[in-house]
Amino acid sequence: MEIEKLSERYVAYTYKRQPLVLVKGEGMFLWDSKGKRYLDFTGGIAVCSLGHCHSTLTKAICTQAKKLMHVSNLYYIQPQAELAALLTRVTPRSIEKFFFCNSGAEAIESAFKLAVKHARRQRIITMEGSFHGRTAAAVGATWKFSYRKPFEAIIPKIFDFVPFNNLAAVERAIGDQTAAVVVEPIQGEGGVNVPSDDYLPGLRKLCDEYGIVLICDEVQTGMGRTGKWFACQHWGVEPDEITMAKALGGGFPVGCLGAKSNVMNSFSPGDHASTFGGNPLACAAAKAVVQTMQKRKLPQRSAKIGEYFKKRLEELANKHLCVREVRGLGLLLGMELATKEAAEAATEAARKKGYLINCTAEKVLRFVPPLTVERKYIDELIEALDKILVEIRQ
């Protein structure tokens, strides 16, 4: 049976899939089962930051797989301890200890558990337009109502939503049971929304004043994506907790919660666990990712080439009426089109021409390529989009 039919027959229908089967990757390129080559500006949605099948990452995984793949967290794990020590060199200075898990949602669940235990309070302030994942508490903190509604019975009723980029609304929402504020420094799924410069520092100040835990969800923005190792560093903000996943394993599933020592020390044995979290294989992969990013200075590279990419997108915005706005930092860029239909048509047309891009928040084309993307590929995409934006208007 061909793969699409096999998938439809046996795999849960939770994703609307595009009609292609990707079978091979190398750097910026992906190939489908028919041998067609694509330039990948989606990068597994901000995951494959070193590009596909980077040789250092592949080698680290293979070497570790031959040595020791998994042992329980009942024992000390060498690559886990080494990864934690390495992460202190790239995360904001406040972040001193780490809990390892397997995904972004799991990192967020861990962050919420830690915050309520540490603060000994029950409620969490979260933002309109946010996305934090699909497990019960993570989806509870996620703005889109259609993601939450069918599952209300199992979602904790502890979240207070406030508009993004509005400090006064946060202050009004703070009550005597507020344990934490959770925020994406730049909203990803919500449409690549960058807050004003006083927002993150203002949140930090409010949290300090009221003794509230500040959680930065950097699952999408972290690991150099926006031009700094972590997006909160653009504003010099040091959170109490930070979540990572996506690019941390470069394609290998790894999630992580980092926290200040005194906050993380509120967890004691038995409070939280994950069988696979931080296993030798995952940590060997993440170590290789961080070391390669350090060696190649990928966060700095992302800032520089992201600026170029944004400038080229702005040229399109100036030329095509159907483009409403270009937003983002580093290599987390969004181009908002006038309508959902235009964004869908552009995504499809790009795919047919051999460019994989993603559409989020209905009408925002999102570009999250590997941080190794070269100018010539950006130029190629811009040229293709220039034609596509004319075609979809007709």
Ligand SMILES: Cc1ncc(COP(=O)(O)O)c(C=O)c1O
């Ligand atoms: C900011 C943010 N938090 C959490 C998540 C959830 O991560 P995962 O899909 O690995 O559970 C995502 C996924 O897109 C995200 O963008």
